[in-house]
Amino acid sequence: MDRMQVLADKGEEYIAELGFEPAFTVTIEYAPTEMFHSPRGDRIFRRIDGGSISGRITGTVYPDGGGEYSQRREDAVIDIDAHVLLRDDSEQGEWLYLRNIGYRRPDGYYRVTSWVDADVRGQHDWVLGLFFIGVGVPAEDGRSMTISYYEVT
């Protein structure tokens, strides 16, 4: 197979290292799940009822408007797509927007790539433009999900 290449690029020195720094943990509480069949699979709607964030950001999950709009595929994997609004516990209550996309597999694997929008004038501007990796663990009763986020450095 013809390919464009520079053989030196395959040196071990070019296998770049990444770092993962614990950033924050978000517990998201959900209302009962709604699901319907769409042309591309089962659309799963989980309205967000509340929750909390702890770690480098502390505050609460805004209960009125966020949700998870995921899709279960034919291979039983769920494509996660969640939009979460957060408010920190400072006096002024800064708003943050968290977006999660990733996979939930039948074997328990729940991983998301996430990014956060925050006020450029606020105390959380360090999150801007970064990627976070989230590892999710559901509560036993299925009513909430706790996601540990790592900043990709």
Next chain:
Amino acid sequence: MMDRRDVLRGGAVAGATALAARAATAAAQDTPTDAPIKDINGLRHRWAFSVSVFFKERITIESPYRRAFVPAIGGDIWGPRLSGRVVPYGGADFGGGGGPLDAHYMFQADDGHYIYINNRGYMRRIGADPADGVRRDVGPVNPDGSFSQEFRSGSNDETPLRMRTSPFFDAPVNSPHAWMNSTLFIGHGLRMVDPDRTIFTYYEVL
């Protein structure tokens, strides 16, 4: 309304077809590899493959977000879990000229299967204000409205960049690459020149 436990049970309620699909998905995740598993602060990951993507021309639209069009003219894929090539002119980076990447192009594995990649990411000058992203300034606008299309991101030696990407793949379901459809990846980009290219290192998040 359904109980969420019904949702979590997944394909179990859909019968044998779904069960078979689940088994196939699980089997796909078990593709053997010699790459060592790394654990950083509890996050387990391993090198899946690397990709060099070659570039030649760049086209910028002086839109509010300075849309940049950078075709992938070819490239190479190597590593423990995938080997192949970047399909020449099979797509491009359509990201904003201010830094965000949003590339759509195609891989072709050594066994002939095509794999679609959507590579989203960011480039940040190290030490810069994160709100600024990376400035890839466009030249002055000429009286006729045209402007120079000459711009490039320098090599990592010239312009230390923190380039991270979060690629998502579509691979054929009945292929050895199906595991890529349900695995989260995180990538590192390294700018190189002469020839103009970026080396991406992709890790699968375990």
